[in-house]
Amino acid sequence: MKNNLKGRHFLTTQDWSVEELEQVFALAAKLKKAKKEGRPTPLLRNKTLYMIFFDASTRTRNSFETGMTQLGGHGIYLSPDKMQISHGENARDTAKVLSRYGEGIAIRHCAYGAGNAYLREVAANAGVPVINMQCDVYHPCQILADYLTIREKFKTTRGLKIGVAWTSAPNYVRPLSVPQSLILLMPRFGLNVTLAYPPEFRLMPEIEEQARKNAKGAGVKFEISHRFEDAFENADVVIPKSWGPLVTTRDTGEGLRLIEKYPSWRCDRERMALGHKRVIYMHPLPADRGREVTDEVIDGPQSVVYDEAENRLHVQKALMALTL
Amino acid sequence: MKNNLKGRHFLTTQDWSVEELEQVFALAAKLKKAKKEGRPTPLLRNKTLYMIFFDASTRTRNSFETGMTQLGGHGIYLSPDKMQISHGENARDTAKVLSRYGEGIAIRHCAYGAGNAYLREVAANAGVPVINMQCDVYHPCQILADYLTIREKFKTTRGLKIGVAWTSAPNYVRPLSVPQSLILLMPRFGLNVTLAYPPEFRLMPEIEEQARKNAKGAGVKFEISHRFEDAFENADVVIPKSWGPLVTTRDTGEGLRLIEKYPSWRCDRERMALGHKRVIYMHPLPADRGREVTDEVIDGPQSVVYDEAENRLHVQKALMALTL
Amino acid sequence: MKNNLKGRHFLTTQDWSVEELEQVFALAAKLKKAKKEGRPTPLLRNKTLYMIFFDASTRTRNSFETGMTQLGGHGIYLSPDKMQISHGENARDTAKVLSRYGEGIAIRHCAYGAGNAYLREVAANAGVPVINMQCDVYHPCQILADYLTIREKFKTTRGLKIGVAWTSAPNYVRPLSVPQSLILLMPRFGLNVTLAYPPEFRLMPEIEEQARKNAKGAGVKFEISHRFEDAFENADVVIPKSWGPLVTTRDTGEGLRLIEKYPSWRCDRERMALGHKRVIYMHPLPADRGREVTDEVIDGPQSVVYDEAENRLHVQKALMALTL
CATH class of the missing domain: 3.40.50.1370 (Aspartate/ornithine carbamoyltransferase)
Structure with missing residues (x-):
């Protein structure tokens, strides 16, 4: 299975072909089986995912953060009120700086008319993949x-x-x-x-x-x-x-x-x-x-x-x- | 030393026999010695503990989260105001969902007349062990x-x-x-x-x-x-x-x-x-x-x-x- | 390169000699190269850094926490409002207790006339290194x-x-x-x-x-x-x-x-x-x-x-x- 998805953003399924999505389902099935059998899958060892939540979450935060742990990496839960986003830091700076530190940025931002625009601005400036954890338009x-x-x-x-x-x-x-x-x-x-x-x-x-x-x-x-x-x-x-x-x-x-x-x-x-x-x-x-x-x-x-x-x-x- | 404790809840010491508690003390002494000598003890590699805090904490949060790190796993600090518990998610759903992701759930909930009841409801629905990090009745x-x-x-x-x-x-x-x-x-x-x-x-x-x-x-x-x-x-x-x-x-x-x-x-x-x-x-x-x-x-x-x-x-x- | 810096606090560059600071720059260059080349650098495996933030942060929190992950350890983000510091716990107790659990304490506290004093009090009581993540006087x-x-x-x-x-x-x-x-x-x-x-x-x-x-x-x-x-x-x-x-x-x-x-x-x-x-x-x-x-x-x-x-x-x- 060749991986041509390294570095790709995932803002909506619409941007990905059926064949690309099938790669996700195929690997998901393998990882599910490995977890059931207790086999380690350290595919992202020591890697960091930033998870920025503008809105509350149980499943999304825990499934992403646990997922990173199971892959050998770490998910950092970020709440804008504790970040300098609340001091007026723009999406461009957030994107460019986090891209220098870790390997991925995931965002939940559901405010109608604002969330998807924010995600797209981060994606346009990020040097690492941006994953949509739910916005006002999509929840891929x-x-x-x-x-x-x-x-x-x-x-x-x-x-x-x-x-x-x-x-x-x-x-x-x-x-x-x-x-x-x-x-x-x-x-x-x-x-x-x-x-x-x-x-x-x-x-x-x-x-x-x-x-x-x-x-x-x-x-x-x-x-x-x-x-x-x-x-x-x-x-x-x-x-x-x-x-x-x-x-x-x-x-x-x-x-x-x-x-x-x-x-x-x-x-x-x-x-x-x-x-x-x-x-x-x-x-x-x-x-x-x-x-x-x-x-x-x-x-x-x-x-x-x-x-x-x-x-x-x-x-x-x-x-x-x-x-x- | 045979471990018949896998999967057991720990809500109060009263539910455990003296012999079972002795297993905890025996392993605690070994782990303490290993830490002093700098020997790694990755007994819970890539495993996740959810730590739900309804009340503030220093020792409890840091000792659990550091403990998971020293065992090779990860503790996720959860505050109900950032979870969908604040959107009316019930204990049953929280228990069932987290049990599908990680390996344990720890809870601090000290509200008099409510904390222990919440813990017992989570424990009744969880497929993984529930640990009492302090409730209104017990601090085991x-x-x-x-x-x-x-x-x-x-x-x-x-x-x-x-x-x-x-x-x-x-x-x-x-x-x-x-x-x-x-x-x-x-x-x-x-x-x-x-x-x-x-x-x-x-x-x-x-x-x-x-x-x-x-x-x-x-x-x-x-x-x-x-x-x-x-x-x-x-x-x-x-x-x-x-x-x-x-x-x-x-x-x-x-x-x-x-x-x-x-x-x-x-x-x-x-x-x-x-x-x-x-x-x-x-x-x-x-x-x-x-x-x-x-x-x-x-x-x-x-x-x-x-x-x-x-x-x-x-x-x-x-x-x-x-x-x- | 001999390391005589184990256990040292870092509250201001003024406390360190030029030669000691050169050790930091030399290792920083090596670690930067290793990251670019994708080589793991697990120098702090299973170790814990406590990061206490009295003030909001993006770069500081994420660079420290990601850094710990890349070194094989874990950074714990602590906000005083979620700790018992907000219940009157003093700096001495915080220092002494955290020193028993993990391997380092980093603090951001910028309140004018208070931040540096707090850091110095923690450092005076800690058995592990204290790192200044910015105070009212220094941002080393x-x-x-x-x-x-x-x-x-x-x-x-x-x-x-x-x-x-x-x-x-x-x-x-x-x-x-x-x-x-x-x-x-x-x-x-x-x-x-x-x-x-x-x-x-x-x-x-x-x-x-x-x-x-x-x-x-x-x-x-x-x-x-x-x-x-x-x-x-x-x-x-x-x-x-x-x-x-x-x-x-x-x-x-x-x-x-x-x-x-x-x-x-x-x-x-x-x-x-x-x-x-x-x-x-x-x-x-x-x-x-x-x-x-x-x-x-x-x-x-x-x-x-x-x-x-x-x-x-x-x-x-x-x-x-x-x-x-």
Whole structure:
């Protein structure tokens, strides 16, 4: 397996070919097996990944930092309030200086209209790979884990139906990055996608357009519906997940009002029963239990949420080992 | 030495037999010797311990994180305000996800009435060992270090008298976990215990009852007194230490008033003179100098506080090496 | 090369002889070469450095922590608000306890009139080396990196002119430590120093006096001017950098007023043109672009700021490898 990925940024799956992404999945499977068997994999010995978090995290921080440890290196958790970013240091200086010290920079920055721009500015100035740990537009590492999980469950993914559905959860305004990254990647691996949301919760138009092109290029279906159940009917995989009406309004009060307008958009046993009998339930966590999904479903036999969370570790280790 | 401790939680010493605890002390002594001689002990190479701190820490965080480094692994310091625990993630999800990534979870959570319950919920859902770094009820790692220190100083511990005494220190309401863990463990290793506190500062009734049973089972004395000096008279070891009147009142104003009612409960030269001539002074630190103890005593020849602090490192390394 | 530096504190370059500092530069050059060639340098395997930051940091934290990783050890980032320092733990206890666990303590504490005193108290009680990561008086690691950068650019440094100039930047009151450490060290390595500032921005009198002695001892010039251009005329190296009028006033409003009194003290193309044709521009970063320096200069061909930032890593690795 030849590695032509050394030094590459990973800001969105869209920048990488299917063949390049297959290298990640192949190495992820090997690293997962090695971990289960207790075999060391010191592919990044004494190397450093900087992990800059503008937003809170459990899975992302721990999976990246643990991943670096398992590869023999070290992940440094950085919070902008403790850095001189809070003293006005610009993205260019941060990028250029960190590139002189360590081997990679990973960033989470979900502020709508700002996060992706910051990542791209760091990437433009960095001499080392920049990895997107979630921004306002994309969450590519999550979606790699999602796809690996689907492939593990179904062996082959061509022709499967995945339903990506909005759910109603009021506690905070979540980014669009998960559904957007899902609809971009899944068609490229042969899945038919049904995206369901109330009209006010549309995704960024250019992303929906790109997803349509990706589906056409791969010869699969990409459909948008305003009916919750359409995401479930005959589906093999469902990912019901809340996000904010960010394209429609930036007003928090109005946003919360829109969320409360659709309380029945919640995944429950009845909706799961609409799917194929082998349907699996996925969610990137943390889920708003009771609002997004009933305990019965998320803790039930169709749920693969912990396998999905685990796969974050394996795909990210592969990604780092290939690029850093 | 056979290790049947792999995978075991360590929430309280009470769950472990004396023989199991002896395994910890035996390995701690070996690891301490190896460190002094500069010999590497990579027993947990590339392994990860998650350290979740709901409360501030110096000794605990640094001894655990340094311990993981010395064992070849890595400790990740986690603060709930930077995790999605602050976004409502429940203990079950935290436990299940972290268990998929790393090899152990350590938690400090001292909120009265909540800490131990949280630890037990994590332990019930975790696939890896959970270590108690101090909760509202127990501080078992501190007490392992205390016991190791006593054994180092006296060689044999059966028949020694240890005085555990309340002291008056107003700066913050400290948990009951240190005295409670002391009275549970020390009798099991043959020490006679005198516990002294003003009536309002009693410990949790079920813990005092269990301590009484432990003493009876080991054929040693466990006495409760309301006179400060009783903890010192003819003692071989004294641990005078403040805690809050949490069993009596949850009102902060009333609590501080009760603390101020007993200003003479402070360890000084006169009290130390009541002890056996070989008496040692212990304190888990940080001590409230001037209030809990005079500088003369804590910085004097009878004080072993830094040896005690050091032993945190060695017992915890042993504990991790045996369970993770 | 014999190492007689094991166990030595590094609070200021003034405490170390030129020969001792040369050992640092020599090892720094070797470590830099090894990193470029991808050769591992595990000189501090499984060793721990505690990094206590009372103030925000990007370069310092990341260069120290990455340095420890590259040397096979681990740096622990400590923020006093998460430690029991915030519960009144004194410097003595912090020093004595951390010395029992790990191999070195590094501290940044820039509060005027308090930082250096804290470092000295920790050093007096620590059983392991204490490294100054910047205090109110000194920033010796920065200046080691500065000198290494100058030597890399000019090969020999005797007889060069370095201009250290105050600049006008209002965003926050910066410490005196960088210019003070520059004027102390540079004469000892044969550079002629011109220090330029408006009268209200003088440095600590005892430091200026010591710099004068250092220059006399080395047979070079040390001049103080109140004209910005004097730092630039015929200079080989310029370091124009803001600092607060801390010796003159502790009043923030008055301080900001004094800063605004000299808006023309900014490094630009015209000032750079006054220097020797080979003149280089240096700055420890983060620079206040537009106020301290024009983008044209800091991003132009005379600027060596990223090489200077990189050298932080190499000199600090050498320093740690020699002392820890």
